[in-house]
Amino acid sequence: MPEDSGHNGHHGASIELESLSKEYPGNPTPAVDNVNMEIKAGEVVILVGPSGCGKSTTLKMINRLIEPTGGRIRIGGEDVTDIDPVKLRRKVGYAIQSAGLFPHMTVAQNIALVPKMIGWSKTRIASRIEELLDLVGLDAGEFRGRYPRQLSGGQQQRVGVARALAADPPVLLMDEPFGAVDPITRDHLQDELIRLQHELHKTIVFVTHDFDEAIKLGDRIAVLREQSHIAQFDTPEAILTNPADDFVSGFVGAGAALKRLNLSRVRDVEITDYPTVTVDDPLQEIFNRLRSSGTNEILLLDKRGRPYKWLRRGDLMRARGSLARAGTLVSDTVTRDATLRDALEAVLTDNAGRVVVTGRRGEYTGVVDMETLMNSVHELLDADRLEALEAQHELEGARAERTHAEQEGEGGGMKA
Known part of the structure; x- marks a missing residue:
């Protein structure tokens, strides 16, 4: 990541919550009761649980937007329970649902808030906004120079993340940040966060009620019951394959094999190349390229190399010298960081048996087809069946041993 002078990129810092509690006057039970959790530097930890279980309260106690009633919080080994909360918030980025941008400030002014507060120079702030x-x-x-009202929901959310990262804090807290946007935008924002994390290595604590989002984003997931009691704190794989109890199983829900598609990324499967042309290519050249490609369609890219339309032979016949009305617009794309589940949904939505993979600026990088995705699904289902079979054999073996031991015991009793 490029850095301006005097700006050192902070990687993540560890977070320790020790006997953290929150009580509200007049409430007989604590909202959060005695939470203990260790989060490693650079780790993405997701807090997931039913509505009202205290996950947002726990998150807000980390940057002391809500003051704890009891317990300690350490960030990077430093006890932050007693330091000035304003100083603490400069070390901890915070992104919330609907971005929470100030409507009377431009995008640049929103991002500049914390750097300005801590006395960065104008040139340093301007360069950080660009970056x-x-x-x-x-x-x-x-x-x-735009105002929040001039942005789409997804764009506002991106600015919200940029603002949270402005002073390069080691810790980023995110409270249902993508909850208010449509599903396709949400998928793209999740992919963007995964890509950012590859570059930045922050410590991210992320609250969601969506278990699929938790699987997709988390290095580890804390499944919380009422009062933020931890039912299970483990990797997505471990929670999917070995839920701790019925409460966690209920959260995982049906179709664990399909949910495991959230653990595999598009970059893990074969991305194939596809014949492409650009909007600047002459029509005859496009026609020749399609004829020599051996496929019945070709992908048209815009001037920036981004996927624009699928063109079939019949479309070109009807084009009559102009591509303006020809072809079918590319409705959905995925990035290399998207999950196989995202890719499968995009393929099924498009009805064409494939989805375009794009780079970070939306540029074309290849295509993933239905066959590749279905092979991955079958591999996961086979692995699940094998695991279930092994577990069954173990169970039967244990039962047989127990029965044998009981019979031995009875036999021994009779001899006596």
């Missing part, structure tokens, strides 16, 4: 907008995939020239 962050680029990082979250927004063109600085186009978006810097």
Whole structure:
């Protein structure tokens, strides 16, 4: 990640919650009761649980937006329970649902808030704004001077993440940050967060009620019961294959094999190349390329190399010198960080048996087809069946041993 002078990229810091509790006057039971958790530096930990279980309260106690009633919080080994909360919040980025941007401030002014507060120079702030907008995939020239009302929900959310990262804090807290956007935008924002994390290695604590989102994003997931009691704190794989109890099983829900598609990424499977042309290519050249490609369609890219339309032979016949009305718009794309589940949904939505894979600026990088995805599904289902079979054999073996031991015991009793 590029850095301006005097700006050192902070990687994540460890977080320790020790006997953390929150009681509200007049409530007989604590909202959060005695939570103990260790989060490693650079780890993405997801807090997931039913509505009202205290997950947001726990999150907000980490940056002391809510003051704990009892217990300690350590960030990078330093006890932050007693330091000035304003100083603490400069070390901890915070992103919430619907972005929470100030409507009367431009995008640049929103991002500059914390750097300005801690006394960064104007040139350093300006360069940081450029860098962050680029990082979250927004063109600085186009978006810097806009107001939140001039942005889509997904764009607002990207600016919210940029603002949370402005002073390069080691810790990022995210409270249902993508909860208010449509499913396709949400998938893309999740992919973006995964890509950012590959570059930044922050410590991220993320609250969601969506278990699929938890599986997709988390290095580890804490499944919380009432009062933030931890039912299970483990990797997504471990929770999917070995839920601790019925409460956790209920959260995992049906179709664990399909949920495991959230653990595999598009970059883990074969991405094939596909014949492409650009909007600047002459029609005859496009026709020749399609004829020599051996396929019955070709992908048309825009001037920036981004997928624009699928063109079939019949479309070209009807084009009559112009591609304006020809072809079918590319409705959905996935990135290399998208999950196989995202890719499968995109393929099924498109009805064409494949989905285009794009790079960080939306540029074409290849295609993933239905056959590749179905092979992955079958591999996961086979692995699940094998695991279930092994577990059954173990159970039967244990039962047989127990029965044998009981019979031995009875036999011994009779001899006596």
